Structures are given as structure tokens and as C-alpha cells.
Amino acid sequence: MHNGIEERFLDINRKIHAACHKAQRSEEGVSIIAVSKLQKVEIIKKAYALGINHFGENYAQELAEKSLACPDDIIWHFIGPIQSNKVGLIAKHAHWVHSIDRKKIARKLNAALETEGKKIHALVQVNIDREESKSGILPEEINSFTRDLIENYPNLILEGLMFMPNINASKQAKMNTMKSITGLHKSLLSDLPNCTHLSLGTSNDFEESILAGSTMLRIGESLLGKRS
Ligand SMILES: *Cc1c(COP(=O)(O)O)cnc(C)c1O
Secondary structure: OHHHHHHHHHHHEEEEEHHHHHHOOOOOHHHEEEEEOOHHHHHHHHHHHOOOOOOEEEOHHHHHHHHHHOOOEEEEEEEEEOOHHHHHHHHHHOOOOEEEEHHHHHHHHHHHHHHOOOOOEEEEEOOOOOOOOOEEEOOHHHHHHHHHHHHHHHOOEEEEEOOOOOOOOOHHHHHHHHHHHHHHHHHHHHHHOOEEEEEEEOOOOOOHHHHOOOOOOEHHHHHHOOOO
């Protein structure tokens, strides 16, 4: 177990290298967000010692505690559903938020950021599989939603889109989903050229995600080990 993270990190990097080569993309355009939800601070510190400095958290309280206990130069990404009574913690401790999908939350987060005197990098979460139980706006809402964010919530720096595809879908369905994600991101980029980021891919599908144009891979267990 001692070298577990290091070996897994090397293995993931090899896979990223190969997928970038296949996709004819530069590796510099792809970063790993180590998803550290429910992992101990000592695991984060081990990963940090290997040169990983982007971490993703799903729970605001946990983010707050960890950001205080971990090195100052870590970039924290909030990737979970946002509860309106937690926007203050997110505004204070996160540098990126991947899960913007409601105007009410955008408004409250914008106000909390105003109080903090800071801005946050923001991605809009899209519910690509149109599953009722899942977070995210629908694909056809992307244009109006992103325009509204840009016009009304200046403390959110809009950077692109985030997707959490259904991991249980068939291989063919997943490929189709990846294709439509690539298309949605391209069409957003033609409208808003600053929205260069695409947060897509987890432990299970990060190589396919690179082919689909992902710039941020949210990798949890295959890097940091099983969550407790
Ligand atoms: C937990 C989580 C991940 C990471 O999942 P793994 O299977 O551990 O790689 C990625 N994105 C989101 C939104 C998550 O909640």
C-alpha cells in the first residue's frame, strides 16, 4: 500500500499520454483533478507530494476542513451538488466550481463571492442523459443559461461545461453520449470562445473523455484508492 498512489499516478499518466497521442492533443491541455471526497487529509498530502495540486470535493463542510488542513497552494474544485445554505463555504474555500445548474444558486454564490471579495472559475453542469434524478441543465438550455450567467453574475468566471455521464450505460450508448458532449462543447465555444474547459471523465472513462475533448479529468478511486 505504501507506494499505491505513486504507482497509480504513473499508470494514469501513461494512459493519459497514450490517449492524448491517439486524440492528437497536447497533454498540457488535460489536467487531473484528484477527487478526494471521503479521503483522509494524509492521502491528499501524499498525492500533493507527488506533484498533484488540483483536488475535487463534493461536500462543502469537508472542503472547508480540508482546505484549512492542507497546503495553501492547492487548487480546490467543488464538484458536488450545491446546497444554497453552503454557498458561503464554497465561496470562501473553492477556486473552481463545476456544478452550477440553477440560477438561484448562481445568484447566491455570486453574492457570497462579493462578500469575500473574490471570483471563482465556474463550469455549468449539463444533464446529458436527461435523467430526472440527476443534476444539471438540459442540453437545449446551455445557450440561454450561460448568457444569463455572464450578464448577471460577474463573480463567476464562466470557463465551460461539466458532464457526469451514466456509467452504467452500454458501450455504444456511452460512445454516442461522448459524441454529443463534444458537439455541445464545440457549439458553446463558437458562441463563447472563453469557455475552453470541459470537465468530463472519471476513473472509469477518462481515456474516452480525452478523445471527446475533456480538459479536466475528475479521477477519484483509481488514483487515491477506495473511499472509506
Ligand atoms: C466521486 C466523483 C468523481 C470521481 O469518481 P471515481 O469513480 O472515484 O473516479 C468524479 N466526479 C464527480 C462529480 C464525483 O462525484
